[in-house]
Amino acid sequence: MSKADQIFVAMCQDILANGSWDTHLQVRPRWNDGTPAHTIKKFGVVNRYDLQEEFPLLTLRRTYWKSALDELLWIWQKKSNNVHDLSSGIWDAWADENGSIGKAYGYQLGVQHPFGEGVCDQVDHVLWQLKNDPASRRIMTNIYTFADLHEMALAPCAYSMTFNVTGNRLNAILNQRSQDVLAANAWNVSQYALLVHLFAQASGLEAGELVHVIADAHIYDRHVPIIQELIAQKQHEAPKLVIDPSVRDFYAFTKGHFSVENYQFNPFDQKIEVAE
Ligand SMILES: Nc1nc(=O)c2c([nH]1)NC[C@@H]1CN(c3ccc(C(=O)N[C@@H](CCC(=O)O)C(=O)O)cc3)CN21
Numbered sequence: 001m002s003k004a005d006q007i008f009v010a011m012c013q014d015i016l017a018n019g020s021w022d023t024h025l026q027v028r029p030r031w032n033d034g035t036p037a038h039t040i041k042k043f044g045v046v047n048r049y050d051l052q053e054e055f056p057l058l059t060l061r062r063t064y065w066k067s068a069l070d071e072l073l074w075i076w077q078k079k080s081n082n083v084h085d086l087s088s089g090i091w092d093a094w095a096d097e098n099g100s101i102g103k104a105y106g107y108q109l110g111v112q113h114p115f116g117e118g119v120c121d122q123v124d125h126v127l128w129q130l131k132n133d134p135a136s137r138r139i140m141t142n143i144y145t146f147a148d149l150h151e152m153a154l155a156p157c158a159y160s161m162t163f164n165v166t167g168n169r170l171n172a173i174l175n176q177r178s179q180d181v182l183a184a185n186a187w188n189v190s191q192y193a194l195l196v197h198l199f200a201q202a203s204g205l206e207a208g209e210l211v212h213v214i215a216d217a218h219i220y221d222r223h224v225p226i227i228q229e230l231i232a233q234k235q236h237e238a239p240k241l242v243i244d245p246s247v248r249d250f251y252a253f254t255k256g257h258f259s260v261e262n263y264q265f266n267p268f269d270q271k272i273e274v275a276e
């Protein structure tokens with residue numbers, strides 16, 4: 001059975017049984033009809049995915065992994081903040097009339113900084129360190145730039161990666177300040193698992209472990225019945241991620257270079273409203 005499903009079910013059960021509601025507080029997010037979108041949350045959830053064991057994709061319901069992976073490349077490879085460069089419409093609600101989401105995500109990863117090896121952006125600095133200084137404990141990215149927060153449509157949720165090389169394995173910690181468990185958990189986990197695979201392949205390493213640290217792991221009020229039904233679904237074997245082994249340059253990867261084989265999932269097509 002898929003470990004990703006087991007981790008997801010355990011996290012949801014824990015939030016529902018032991019979490020706390022923010023119903024008595026003023027909250028920022030709203031449902032489309034203007035109602036405040038309240039949540040039940042757990043603080044400090046840590047989920048560990050062994051990428052040697054499986055590609056962590058939920059089988060409880062279909063994860064649109066092609067759209068998720070497209071968003072990952074939009075941020076990390078294209079370093080774009082414009083929804084016109086994205087194939088799905090998931091960021092449209094946060095974009096301005098030109099399609100920009102402001103100085104968020106891809107914009108931050110494209111900013112040039114002076115590093116020891118020269119002036120480059122955070123992504124190229126990580127790739128340089130993985131090849132030239134794998135023993136370093138400073139291989140990380142951080143897009144939570146306080147000076148630019150006022151120019152972002154939404155403050156980054158998945159905001160930092162810390163990479164660590166152990167033997168020939170590339171491990172990573174994804175730090176996330178806020179997680180919409182139903183809309184985006186499976187999405188964020190599959191994205192950053194793929195990123196570890198791509199960085200490993202570009203650096204002559206193997207993907208190891210992805211540790212997902214979530215400060216505020218929440219279920220929105222209108223999502224509670226959907227989550228309850230979802231976690232009771234049948235679990236299937238995890239699918240297999242296949243990446244074209246000939247690609248060694250991170251920027252040469254395109255959607256055509258990876259596929260997910262034997263992806264089984266339940267026909268669970270409930271409409272998921274996303275709070276804005
Ligand atoms: N409340 C909230 N939750 C989020 O997950 C979220 C935000 N806001 N704001 C910014 C982005 C946008 N995100 C989104 C938005 C929509 C879907 C979504 O509709 N997913 C559907 C279908 C995806 C598709 O058709 O490709 C799903 O079934 O997962 C997922 C993530 C993640 N982020």
Ligand SMILES: O=c1ccn([C@H]2C[C@H](O)[C@@H](COP(=O)(O)O)O2)c(=O)[nH]1
Binds near residue numbers: 028
């Ligand atoms: O990659 C993402 C992007 C966004 N989210 C969710 C987490 C929250 O539900 C909202 C953001 O609202 P804040 O009030 O700024 O926390 O978006 C996600 O889970 N993953």
